[in-house]
Each structure stands twice: as structure tokens, then as C-alpha cells.
Amino acid sequence: MLVDELKNKFSKEILETRSRNDRRVSLHIYPASLIRISEYLFKNLGLRFIIASALHTKKGFEIYYHFSLDSTGLILNLHVLLDPEKPEVESLTGMFEATNWIEREMHELFGINFLNHPNLDQLLSEGNWAKGVYPYRKTFKSNGEVQS
Numbered sequence: 001m002l003v004d005e006l007k008n009k010f011s012k013e014i015l016e017t018r019s020r021n022d023r024r025v026s027l028h029i030y031p032a033s034l035i036r037i038s039e040y041l042f043k044n045l046g047l048r049f050i051i052a053s054a055l056h057t058k059k060g061f062e063i064y065y066h067f068s069l070d071s072t073g074l075i076l077n078l079h080v081l082l083d084p085e086k087p088e089v090e091s092l093t094g095m096f097e098a099t100n101w102i103e104r105e106m107h108e109l110f111g112i113n114f115l116n117h118p119n120l121d122q123l124l125s126e127g128n129w130a131k132g133v134y135p136y137r138k139t140f141k142s143n144g145e146v147q148s
Helices: 002-009 031-044 099-110
Strands: 014-021 024-029 048-057 060-069 074-082 088-090 113-115
Touching: 002 014, 002 024, 002 031, 002 074, 024 031, 031 048, 031 060, 031 074, 031 088, 048 099, 074 088, 099 113
Parallel strands: 024 074, 088 113
Antiparallel strands: 014 024, 048 060, 060 074
């Protein structure tokens, strides 16, 4: 199976594997492994990049990169956890032009820095909030609850 192949090939880079069912799998990986594993998914296994999504949790900034193997209906998610103090990860725009806008959006809403992105200019916030304000960032109390 494809997931077994990935676990064998990237055993030192995959931190955890979660299967929701036969057609929905998440691989928690090191952020430094994102480019290498994404390239393998695309070039060697024929998966298609769909979209990415981010959230801010008490653990840090989490990004899920969603890929599809259309021939089988498999949705494979690469999950990275970024440092809460300095959230940054390599941009996938060099491989997938489709990541351009979603990375810009995550940068603008969460303050995540996408290294080597060609243009992290504002996309949504023109006049809506000040530069350097990230409306989707949360402030957590020491017990992990969100402060209002």
C-alpha cells in the first residue's frame, strides 16, 4: 500500500501516521521534510496537490497540505507543526503554483512565513486590519484555553 511505501522510504521523517479510514490518511512530518516528501508524492506517486489549511493551537501553528490520488480516491494529508514563536516553513510555490494564494492567505491571517515564496504581499487585508496584525492568531492562557 502507498502509505506503507511512504513509511518505509521516509521512516525518519514521519513522526506519526493517522488513518481515518482507507481513503483518508494524515502523515505528521518534520517541517524540514515538506519539500522532499511533497516532491515524492507528486513526481513519483502521481498525487495531486489540492489545497492547504492552517490553524493555531496551543501546540503551535499547524498546516495540513492536502493531496489526492484521484485514481483511488485517497486523500493524503501532510501535517506540519511550526514553532509558535517563529512560524516558518519552506514554500511549495516552486513545485505547485496553486500554493501561491493559500500561502499568502496563511501568511496574512496567521503570520506564518513561507520561505522563498515569490510574493507574500497582502492579499485580503487591504484596509481591513493593520500590517503585522494577524487576526487568526490566538493568545493562550497557561492552561491552554484561548483568551478572549
